[in-house]
Amino acid sequence: MLVPSQSENLCKITKFLEKLNLTMCDIEAKGTEALCTGLQMNENLKSLILKGNKIGRQGGILLSATLQVNNSLAELDMSDTDQTNESLIALTTVLLDNTSIKKLNVSNPRLNSEQEETTIHFSKMLHVNYGLTELHLSKHDMRDFGATQLAESLKDNKTLLYLNLSCNKISEDGAKAFANLLKLNTPLRKLSFCSNRIGNNGFSCLERSCCYKQLQLNHIMGKITMALLKLDCVLSCSTSVKYNTHKCLHLGK
Numbered sequence: 001m002l003v004p005s006q007s008e009n010l011c012k013i014t015k016f017l018e019k020l021n022l023t024m025c026d027i028e029a030k031g032t033e034a035l036c037t038g039l040q041m042n043e044n045l046k047s048l049i050l051k052g053n054k055i056g057r058q059g060g061i062l063l064s065a066t067l068q069v070n071n072s073l074a075e076l077d078m079s080d081t082d083q084t085n086e087s088l089i090a091l092t093t094v095l096l097d098n099t100s101i102k103k104l105n106v107s108n109p110r111l112n113s114e115q116e117e118t119t120i121h122f123s124k125m126l127h128v129n130y131g132l133t134e135l136h137l138s139k140h141d142m143r144d145f146g147a148t149q150l151a152e153s154l155k156d157n158k159t160l161l162y163l164n165l166s167c168n169k170i171s172e173d174g175a176k177a178f179a180n181l182l183k184l185n186t187p188l189r190k191l192s193f194c195s196n197r198i199g200n201n202g203f204s205c206l207e208r209s210c211c212y213k214q215l216q217l218n219h220i221m222g223k224i225t226m227a228l229l230k231l232d233c234v235l236s237c238s239t240s241v242k243y244n245t246h247k248c249l250h251l252g253k
Contacts, residue, residue: 016044019075024052032059036066039073047075051105060087064094067101075103079136083109085118092121099131107138107164119146123153126160136164138192147174151181154188161187166194166218175202182209192218 027035032055039045055063060083067073083091083106095101111118119142126132140146147170154160175198178191193206206217 018044019047019049020045021047021049022053023049027053027055027059029056029058029062031055032062036062039066040069042070043072045073047103048073049075049077050081051077052080054082056082057084057087060084061090064090067091067094067098071098071100074100076101077103077105079105079107079138081109085111085113088118089121092118092125095125095129095132099129101131103134104132105136107136107140107167109140111141114141116141116143116146116149120149123149126150126157127153129157130159132160134162135160138164138166138168140168142168142170142174144171144174144177148177151177154181154186155184158187162190163188164192165196166192168196170196170198172197172199172202172205174198176205179205179209182206190218194218 027050032050032053039048053059055078059081060078063076063078064087067076078091088106088109088111091106095104109118119137119140122135122137123146126135142165147165147168150163150165151174154163170193174196175193178193179202182188182191191206193203198206210217
C-alpha cells in the first residue's frame with residue numbers, strides 16, 4: 001500500500017517525469033491528498049494513471065480541485081477508482097474551464113442514481129470544453145436519454161476525436177442520435193458502442209452515417225465482433241503520446 005508520505009515524496013522526487021503509472025497500488029483517499037499536494041508543485045507531469053485504486057469520492061474531489069491549479073497534466077485515468085455522482089460532477093465542473101486535460105478515463109464509477117445526472121453534466125461540459133480529445137465513459141449505466149444528450153452536445157464540440165461508450169445500456173434510439181451527429185461536421189473519428197443494446201438497426205444507422213465521414217466504429221453483439229472495414233470510411237486515430245523511457249515510471253501491477 002502506498003501511504004500518504006510516500007505519495008507526497010513520490011511526486012517530489014519524480015518532478016521531472018512526464019508519465020506516472022500507479023495502477024492498483026492500493027492508494028486511498030489519504031494517499032490521494034498527499035499526491036495532489038505534490039501535483040500542485042509539479043509542472044512537468046503529463047500523464048497520471050490511477051486505475052484500480054479505491055480513492056473514492058473524496059479522492060476524486062481532491063483531484064478535481066488540483067486540476068484547478070495544475071495546468072500541465074494532459075492525461076488522467078481514474079477508471080475503477082470508485083468515483084461517485086458527486087466526484088464526477090465536480091470533475092465536469094472543473095473541465096468547463098480546464099483545457100489542459102486531453103485524455104480522460106472515468107470508466108466504471110459507483111453511481112447511486114438512475115437519472116443519468118452525471119451523463120448530463122458530461123454533456124454540458126462537452127458543449128463548451130475545447131481541450132478533450134479522448135473520453136472514456138464505459139460502464140456508466142448510460143441509457144438512450146443520456147446518449148442523446150451527449151450526441152446533442154457534441155454538435156458544437158470541435159476537439160473530441162475518440163469517445164468510448166462501451167458496456168452501457170444504450171439501445172437503438174441512442175445509436176440513431178449518434179448516427180445523426182455523424183452526418184454533421186464533427187471531429188469524432190473513433191466511436192465505441194461495444195457491449196450495448198443497439199441491435200442490428202442501430203448499427204445499420206451508424207454504418208450508413210459513416211459514409212458521410214471517415215470513422216472507426218466498434219460494436220459487439222453477443223460473441224460476434226462487427227467492425228466497419230470499408231477503406232473509404234475507416235480512419236484509425238490512435239494518437240497515444242510517446243514518452244521517452246527515462247521519463248516514464250510504471251509502479252502499477
